[in-house]
Amino acid sequence: MIQIMGIVNATPDSFSDGGEHDEPDAAIAHGRTLAACGATILDVGGESTRPGSVPVGIDEELRRALPVVEHLAADGSVVSIDTYRAATAARAIEAGARIVNDVSGGLADDDMMRVVADAGVEFLIGHWRGPSADMYAFAEYDDVGGEVACELSQRVDAAIAAGIDPSRIILDPGVGFAKAGPQNWSVLRELGAVTDLGFRVLVGTSRKGFLSSAVGDDASRDRRDLATAVTSVLAQRAGAWGVRVHDVTSTRDALAVTDAWDGA
Numbered sequence: 001m002i003q004i005m006g007i008v009n010a011t012p013d014s015f016s017d018g019g020e021h022d023e024p025d026a027a028i029a030h031g032r033t034l035a036a037c038g039a040t041i042l043d044v045g046g047e048s049t050r051p052g053s054v055p056v057g058i059d060e061e062l063r064r065a066l067p068v069v070e071h072l073a074a075d076g077s078v079v080s081i082d083t084y085r086a087a088t089a090a091r092a093i094e095a096g097a098r099i100v101n102d103v104s105g106g107l108a109d110d111d112m113m114r115v116v117a118d119a120g121v122e123f124l125i126g127h128w129r130g131p132s133a134d135m136y137a138f139a140e141y142d143d144v145g146g147e148v149a150c151e152l153s154q155r156v157d158a159a160i161a162a163g164i165d166p167s168r169i170i171l172d173p174g175v176g177f178a179k180a181g182p183q184n185w186s187v188l189r190e191l192g193a194v195t196d197l198g199f200r201v202l203v204g205t206s207r208k209g210f211l212s213s214a215v216g217d218d219a220s221r222d223r224r225d226l227a228t229a230v231t232s233v234l235a236q237r238a239g240a241w242g243v244r245v246h247d248v249t250s251t252r253d254a255l256a257v258t259d260a261w262d263g264a
């Protein structure tokens with residue numbers, strides 16, 4: 001069964017949920033709803049990494065994220081912390097997080113891999129080339145699929161050298177991170193280059209800007225969720241272990257339809 005990671009943005013500036021879940025209580029309630037809808041992992045983030053977003057600073061990130069991690073982990077949910085800061089990861093692990101989801105794959109903070117290795121938690125390594133504020137400056141590739149896989153494999157080597165058990169590594173091609181519109185489709189089409197590295201692979205396409213080239217710039221949130229559900233099915237077909245989504249229900253249903261088709 002593919003893992004469905006439900007996004008719990010404890011941020012007022014997330015482009016995709018318009019800040020509905022900016023206070024801890026609302027984010028906790030949202031996380032519980034996602035778990036009830038079928039999310040198998042809840043991904044809590046206290047700082048948006050969307051293109052052009054401005055960092056909030058660690059104190060605010062902790063204020064937003066920690067109570068959410070603590071309550072959802074206490075419910076028995078598998079919680080991941082979406083952060084590129086080692087100190088935030090350490091505090092979230094203490095609060096019950098079992099996965100560190102670092103969109104920078106350890107590149108943004110030199111202490112990250114040590115914190116993850118010491119705690120023995122899972123490490124989700126995102127493909128990344130630079131901070132959100134100017135990541136499109138790095139979106140130059142000759143062969144996007146191959147280069148993403150190659151750069152991820154360098155991060156894997158660094159993670160193993162830092163003492164992280166290979167069985168605890170999950171890779172993510174970083175859709176939308178240092179990739180311009182069509183490059184995101186290419187990296188998905190060539191997901192095999194990443195799955196061939198032999199680790200679990202998670203894909204995050206949810207409500208992202210590149211979907212516009214398929215459904216239009218003015219597509220409603222519901223239509224972006226439908227497009228996301230389709231990409232979730234295609235990612236599963238391409239060998240993904242997990243998908244990261246805002247709307248768990250539409251992706252869960254799309255995956256259930258695929259299972260029914262395959263199981264007939």
Ligand code: PMM
Nearest residue numbers: 016049050082101103172174175204
């Ligand atoms: N995308 C965002 C944030 N965190 N984490 C992983 N592992 N993969 C992603 O693709 C990813 C992520 C940005 O999207 P959001 O602001 O909607 O959360």
